[in-house]
Amino acid sequence: MVKSDRTAVLQALSTATSEALREAVIWLPPDVKRAIERASATETNPVAKGEFANIARNIAAAERLAVPLCQDTGVPIVYLTIPPTIPLADDIYDAIADGVRQATLKVPLRPNVVDPLTRHNTNDNTGVGMPAIHVKPGERFTVTILPKGAGAENVSRITMLLPSQKNEIEKFVVETVLEAGGKPCPPVVLGVGIGGTFDGAATLAKESLLLPIDQMTPFEQQLCDAVNRLGIGPMGLGGDKTALAVKVKTAACHTASLPVAVNVQCWACRRATKEVIW
Amino acid sequence: MTITLQTPLADEVLQLKAGAHVELSGIVYTARDEAHLRMKKEGIPFDPKGAVIYHCGPVIQNDRVIAAGPTTSARMNNLTGFLLDKGVRALIGKGGMGREVREQLRNRAVYFAITGGCAALAATHMTLRGVYFEDLGMAEAVWVIELDRLPLIVGIDAHGNDLFETVRSQAKKRFERYQKPLN
Numbered sequence: 001m002v003k004s005d006r007t008a009v010l011q012a013l014s015t016a017t018s019e020a021l022r023e024a025v026i027w028l029p030p031d032v033k034r035a036i037e038r039a040s041a042t043e044t045n046p047v048a049k050g051e052f053a054n055i056a057r058n059i060a061a062a063e064r065l066a067v068p069l070c071q072d073t074g075v076p077i078v079y080l081t082i083p084p085t086i087p088l089a090d091d092i093y094d095a096i097a098d099g100v101r102q103a104t105l106k107v108p109l110r111p112n113v114v115d116p117l118t119r120h121n122t123n124d125n126t127g128v129g130m131p132a133i134h135v136k137p138g139e140r141f142t143v144t145i146l147p148k149g150a151g152a153e154n155v156s157r158i159t160m161l162l163p164s165q166k167n168e169i170e171k172f173v174v175e176t177v178l179e180a181g182g183k184p185c186p187p188v189v190l191g192v193g194i195g196g197t198f199d200g201a202a203t204l205a206k207e208s209l210l211l212p213i214d215q216m217t218p219f220e221q222q223l224c225d226a227v228n229r230l231g232i233g234p235m236g237l238g239g240d241k242t243a244l245a246v247k248v249k250t251a252a253c254h255t256a257s258l259p260v261a262v263n264v265q266c267w268a269c270r271r272a273t274k275e276v277i278w
Numbered sequence: 279m280t281i282t283l284q285t286p287l288a289d290e291v292l293q294l295k296a297g298a299h300v301e302l303s304g305i306v307y308t309a310r311d312e313a314h315l316r317m318k319k320e321g322i323p324f325d326p327k328g329a330v331i332y333h334c335g336p337v338i339q340n341d342r343v344i345a346a347g348p349t350t351s352a353r354m355n356n357l358t359g360f361l362l363d364k365g366v367r368a369l370i371g372k373g374g375m376g377r378e379v380r381e382q383l384r385n386r387a388v389y390f391a392i393t394g395g396c397a398a399l400a401a402t403h404m405t406l407r408g409v410y411f412e413d414l415g416m417a418e419a420v421w422v423i424e425l426d427r428l429p430l431i432v433g434i435d436a437h438g439n440d441l442f443e444t445v446r447s448q449a450k451k452r453f454e455r456y457q458k459p460l461n
Contacts (some may be wrong), residue, residue: 014367019316046439047297047361047431050299050431051393051431052430054393054396054399054429055394055395055396057399058393058397058398059446060394061399061402062398063399064401065398065402067344067345067398068337068344068345068397068398069346069395069396069397069398070345070347070394070395070397070398071334071335071346071347071397072347073335098459108344108418110335110337127461137369148423151350151394152425161299170456171456173357174453174456175453175456178449178450178453181373181442181445181446181449182372182373182374182394182442182445183350183352183373185311185372185395200391229452230449230453231445231448231449232445232446232449233445234393235372235375235391235393235394236442236445236446236447237372237391237431237433237441237442237445238441238444238445239304248376266394266395267395268395
């Protein structure tokens with residue numbers, strides 16, 4: 001690949017990143033809107049019905065005005081698929097960070113990224129290891145952004161169960177939501193990672209949030225029903241719908257391990273994918 | 279039924295019951311952690327009698343409120359008493375507040391819940407009227423915002439009724455079934 005081609009690729013990647021981030025914070029994906037509409041339609045608690053009405057009006061207002069749904073525009077989590085024709089090097093990571101900086105100014109996004117100890121804010125939503133970038137080989141060159149707000153991220157949990165504790169998975173998921181209460185802005189979406197390693201389970205949990213949430217397997221539905229029996233409801237004000245959906249991803253693990261991670265996501269399950277075209 | 283209220287508030291807040299729908303109009307003052315600390319130290323820059331505090335760090339651009347949803351109120355649990363002592367009649371936020379605040383609200387003020395994540399919607403009910411402590415930065419400054427019928431729920435009323443606490447204790451009870459062995 002000649003140098004000018006590479007420059008064009010990197011520019012296109014920055015633009016795709018910026019556009020995906022803008023789309024994600026303003027427009028909710030169709031599967032998320034469907035899940036919210038369905039939950040809203042069967043909610044019976046009058047206070048919860050009011051909360052759902054506000055959520056629907058907020059989604060419409062953000063779309064009409066092209067402004068972020070929520071003032072917490074999150075930190076950028078990036079999932080990249082890269083075809084065999086594109087060499088993976090540091091400049092790919094730099095181009096994505098550039099896209100994040102552009103979006104921060106243009107959308108605008110709230111500058112949320114700080115040093116964990118000094119709490120110094122970089123004011124451009126980038127920093128060491130941020131954006132968090134996950135790369136996989138693929139047929140097409142695409143960038144997917146999951147902007148993650150702090151309210152829900154802060155109540156996420158991981159546990160290392162024993163192989164004999166398979167029946168405790170549901171309890172751990174439900175307990176996570178119980179402890180979170182109204183803090184993560186329910187009705188939540190739960191990404192559950194089962195298996196792999198300590199860190200792998202957390203990665204799976206976050207990746208689960210990329211799956212369409214308007215459909216569930218019988219196991220996911222079982223977990224979702226168990227969570228909804230708590231009655232915490234939208235915003236912790238009570239109601240039938242504490243979770244919109246539970247999504248599960250699994251990976252093979254050690255015969256002596258059973259890692260389980262729950263990544264909590266607020267009702268605004270924001271994500272968008274753009275193809276990198278140059 | 280929706281109750282309409284206009285700031286500054288007075289004894290009408292004592293009639294509100296937890297769970298009631300309210301539309302609030304008039305001036306509110308945003309305040310997060312830093313603004314509370316500053317007001318405690320240097321005094322309240324506005325008349326606190328009948329005032330309403332909004333737990334919010336908005337996005338402001340060109341003197342306009344772009345996005346202004348609530349932040350988690352519980353962070354202000356230990357910073358709220360002095361405001362109520364000075365005459366503040368209502369707080370707005372998300373997630374509810376601690377037992378201490380519930381007691382401090384008794385017979386004088388209420389806590390309103392606003393739907394979390396609904397920043398675009400909230401902004402459509404708002405006009406920016408001024409700012410104090412701008413040196414604290416956009417998120418932490420005290421913004422003076424005029425509301426036009428902002429939809430709220432009474433989360434904690436002036437008589438100790440706390441919707442969040444009721445829901446929390448009921449959820450805890452429902453979780454007890456997992457304490458028994460499952461096999």
